Amino acid sequence: MNSNRLSRGGSLFGTDPQVQLRSALRTNDIATFKKLLGYGAVDLEYVYQYPDYKTCLELAVSEPHKKEFVKLLLQHEAQVNNVNETYGGAPIHLAVECGNKEALAALLEDDRIDVNVRCKGNTALLMAIKQIQDLDDDREHELEVYEHMIEMLLKAGCDANAPDQKGVTPIYSAAKQGLERVITYILDYCRDPIDLDAYTDIRGRSARYYLQEAFPHLVGRFKTMTEEAKEAVGVDKLFSYLSRHDEDKFVRDLGRLVQKNEHRPILASNNGMNTMLQLATDKGFEKVVSALLNSGADPNATCSGNNNRPVAIACANGYHKILRMYIENESTLFEPYNGESLLQTTVKNMRSAKHGPKVNYRDCLDLLFSLESIRKNVNYSDIKDNTALHYAARNGDNETVLYLLRKGACIGLRNKFEEPPLADINAKTLESYLDECIQTNGERPSDDGYEIHMKYSFLVYPNNSMENELWEVPLMDKSNNNNDLKEYDAILAPETEALLYMTGNEELRPLLAHPVITSFLYLKWQRISCLFYANITFYLLFWLCLNIYIISGYGVEYKQDKSLEALNAATHVIASIGLIMLVFRELFQLLVSPTRYLQSIENWMEIALIVVSAWIVCYDSAQESTKQQLSAIAILLSSAELVLLIGQFPTLSTNIVMLKTVSWNFLKFLLWYCILIIAFALSFYTLFRKDVEEDQRPPNPNAAPDADEDEDFFEDPGRSLFKTIVMLTGEFDAGSIKFSAFPVTSHIIFVVFVFMIPIVLFNLLNGLAVSDTQEIRADAELVGHVARVKLISYFESVLIGKMYTREMSCWSWLPASVRDVNVIKPQLLCIRPFARRISLFPFFLPKYRIVVKPNQGNRIEIPQPEPAGKYGDDDDVEGGRCCFERCQAYRLDRKIVKSAKLVISKKAHVSEFDEIKSKLESLENTLKSVLQAK
Known part of the structure; x- marks a missing residue:
């Protein structure tokens, strides 16, 4: 190992080489700077964060007297033409902006430098000329500096005809400011003829006008441009057409380039801020966009100054005709970009101030939903986990909310702030959509074949959707059971989380009584009731045995009958087994979500009951007084828990709610x-x-005790x-x-x-x-619905793993990783079949709806996808139904069917009213036209 190599873990110079490099630069420690570069321990393209947001080279050219540092960085091949995302400029622009002529000279000596790179549409030459007009203090000295930099740029070959986004050219800016020396430099060093009439301001004045007014002797020195040169089409001219909103000339000149087959390099160019396609799309130039796409322009190309794809720009501005052009172009990509889908981009900008004949966001939405990728990703979440429905609800756009719900948007997906779209959806809007979820088959209500259709797609999460990508692969392939089981479990998701949120929202809570939601809860209850009854039966047996053992056997010292001893032994064994099962139940809930489990008072009661019961069944040698106290506490806690458990039953929930x-x-x-x-x-x-004093008097030993003395x-x-x-x-x-x-x-x-x-x-x-x-x-009735939602949500939390209790404010100071920690994943244990059993989507209700036949005993039919059996021959996977369920007929509650009929009747009445209203409006319009004709 090379001992001289520096690392991020530690070195002779500090702990982080990147920080060391910046410190050496700012302290002018050239020796340390050179060592760090020589050892290769630093990333030269690393962007320092607040407050710099620059690379080391960008820092060096932005500060004076750093020429040696700039040369060292260039020698180690630091990128010299990269445009900074924060400032929108390359190192050459930063040097010009800071007036650092030494750094500029070092940059221009590098063979890799592109002197015509753009910064917000400006070349370094044009930026230097524009900087002069902003000089105030010490103008003479700074003017000399900028004139020197302009001379260096022109010598390096900077294009003196390159305009900015508005078409302003360097010669125009210099002539208007009266910069004679700059104009002379342009004359001396520019190789191409200068177009004095390329740009005219709002007064119609060009560079020629200002030259003739201030420096008439210089006008004659400019070469007269030939007609051929004037007609020459370049990137700058095309961009100038766009800045002037001259579509026809752009299309004309682009057509000339296409005829000459010289258009390919120009189509890929940009002005530092936009490509031509991006700029044309942003301005809504339909002719230009059509011409560019027909000429072969890349519809997905972006530049460093603007990383938004053209199709996203069209969606953001609501240009439906331009969006149609992109959809018809086979090369256009419609996948999410920069963490945002096109649907989200469109919905977010629907409340913008932009209006006009070209703008129609609703048509944009229709066009987007004609794409299969958009339909599948209607619930796509951005970096903040917001969906398109979040943005529509937050904008208060009720029509768009209804539109997205009809397209399958889910109302329960939460963002990073734990807010679902329901938080901003108007109750009347949601009620209108729920009414739409109830349809009929068009027959008369008295016919035997009369059907009521109820749809639940608004409750379907993306990962338990039939359209999910997991369904593209058979779930139960026998050749790879382990992987397929994981995929099978991946589509399980909580289905009542949105309804649980509604229970805590005063405005939305009454909607829990809507027949669509009550029918959904009815189906969920049918799936979950057996588990609920099993839990109650288990606890009732534990409670009964524990109380019998406490009353008849615990703490009894005298000898009992053999039958009573046998009863005590049996109840002791059963109570011990029940206690073990209770411990496992509570331990499992604790491991699923420790922080949220400890927030519930009922869970603390159960913990206390476990401790007291364990003492009773395991330790029989305690003192009599201790046994009596433990017995009293155990009876009270176990009975209170039984009352709360039975109170979870929806029909008894009102009494428990009143008690609480x-x-x-x-x-x-x-x-x-x-x-x-x-x-x-x-x-x-x-x-x-x-x-x-009375208390301190000694008692009289001869006095008889007073039995009647009050305490x-x-x-x-x-x-x-x-x-x-x-x-x-x-x-x-x-x-x-x-x-x-x-x-x-x-x-x-x-x-x-x-x-x-x-x-x-x-x-x-x-x-x-x-x-x-x-x-x-x-x-x-509403209290019963709320209780049923909470009970079902509780079972889902245990079996599927989603949290069922809301986070208390006292825990908010904990990090999110601690608050949301879970030791185990419920789906991975042996309760996987129970998790699949309580879920309706996508197996039990593969089409997210049911069909009710009111005239056939309110019988429920579940539509199956076509063709049936696509995912194997296992009926449990296909329909999500066990053998018992295939032998029974579901029948919807009469009250729910009656409520659904009332909704249908109300909708029919409103439709008749709208029909009469439209006829009256048409008659009114006809009458107005007749009167106007007279």
Whole structure:
């Protein structure tokens, strides 16, 4: 190993060679700089970040007195013509801009230099001339510097006829500023004839006009351009046509080049900011774009100053006719570029201020969706994980939102800020789309063949879509089972995440009662109910055995009957097995998502239950008092958990919601009111405690114990607080309270307590509870839907792996990698079949819709893709149905069918209204035309 070689890990000069190189440059440490370059430990094209955003060569030419450093960098072949993405210029432009003639001289000595490279449309020569007009302080000295740089550039062969994007030429800029010496340099060193009339300003004045006005003696020295030279077509002339919006001349001159077969090099050129195709597309020049594409211009070419493909520029501006030209061109690429799809580009710019006859974003969308690649990538996510639907919803463009939803956009995909498109979609807009998802087969409602079609494509994630690329390969190829199983699991995704978001959105929550969503939840419940019942059965058996063991066998010291001993042994074994299964269940949930698991209070209850139950079933030698306390806690925790578990059933969810809501509201209210309760408790302690001197008197050994002596609840602050809390319920036991010590004060405070706490506070809490329960009962049906969504989402989180609880704000300070850590992937374990079972897409509902036959007992039919059996002969894979499901007929709930019929009826009524309205409008227009004719 070469000990002299520097590395990023450490060296004699520091820790990072790139930082060392910049430090040596700025401190003029030429020796260290030369060593670093010699050892080859640095990347000369490395772009330093804030605040520089330049390479080492760009830094060197931007600072004075760095000529030796520039020469060293050029000797080591640092790129001399690369255009900086931040500043839009090459090193030669940076040297001119800074007035660094020494660095410019070093650059011009390099054989690789392109003196005509563009910076925002300007050559270095034109930039130097323009810089002169901005000189203020010490103008004479700086003017001399810039004139010297102009002379060097002209000697190096810089084109004196090269204009900027507006067509301004160097001779025009010099003549207008009255720079005689610059004009003389152009005359002396320019090899080609100078066109004095190439550019005219808004007053019609050209360089010739300013020369004749200021330096008439120089006009005669310019060679007269021949007609042939004037008619010569070059890149600059074509760009000048575009800057002047002269389409006809551009097409004419480009046609001449095509006839001569001299157009190929020009089509690939750029002005530093745009290619000709990019500029023509941005300006909406349809004739020019057509001519360029027909001439063979690359429709995907970009340049350093603009990396947006022409087709993306057309989409951003809404030029539908130009977009059609690109679609008809076989060479055009429509794949995402720069982390953004064409669909996103179009939707993001639909709310721009650009209007006109050439602009039609809706036609652009129609053209894009005519492409298969766009249809498949309707849910493509950019670098911020935003989809096109995110941007449409954020723009408040309801029509585009509906358009994208009809094309299969998913409403549940979250961006990097954990926001789905639902966060910005208007409730009425979403309701309108849900209404559209209910269709009929056109027959009369009384016919036996009458069908109601319900579509769920808006809930389909890209990775569990039938159109996903995974479907291009057979999933269950027998020759490669392991890889295919992984692909099979890759298409599993949570299906109720969007609905879970709706449960927490006040505006969108009522839409959970829409028949499209309730029918979807009904199907999900049919898939998941067996797992739910199995979980309840398991826990009910565990609860029963644990409680029987605690009551009949735990802590019993005396000898029992053999039958009772056998019962205790059996319940102990079953409770132990149930505890082990409970531990595995909770451990699995914890490993799926540790941080989110610990956010749930119910999970903490289950952890406490596991600890207490383990102590009971595993440790029988504890003291009697310990056993009694453990038994009480275990019975309470296990019963509370059973109540919460049964309360997850949708039909019972209203009662549990009332319990949780009232308890939480009471707790919030009492947290504020507890200040007054504690104050009364301390007041009672100070008034009713026993006298200290009386307490210190020795007891009389001859006195008989007083069995009727009342217990003093106010002898310490703790017992006083407990007694005060008991008194909240109205249990005063005033006879045991000694008012004799301070009869006036104690009676007044006690009366105030009775009025404020038991009367006012207690009745206030009752009113609060009544208000909450009435509100919940009024929305009992919606509460049931919310509970069903949460339950299904919980099962999906465990079996598929998506998080089911929202992140609490107290965890937001943790890094995202810690918050989202998961030790195991649920799909990789033995529960893979259960994960496939609870999923509807794409196997159970391969076409994302169902057909309901109301006149045939609300029977559900599931449309199958054509041809059936494409992905193998395994029916479980094809239809996602087990043997039991193939033997049963799904029937949709009558309430859901009734709601769907109401939606269909409402849509039919609106259609009739629209039809009448359109007829009236046509009659009105006819009447107006008749009146105008008269």
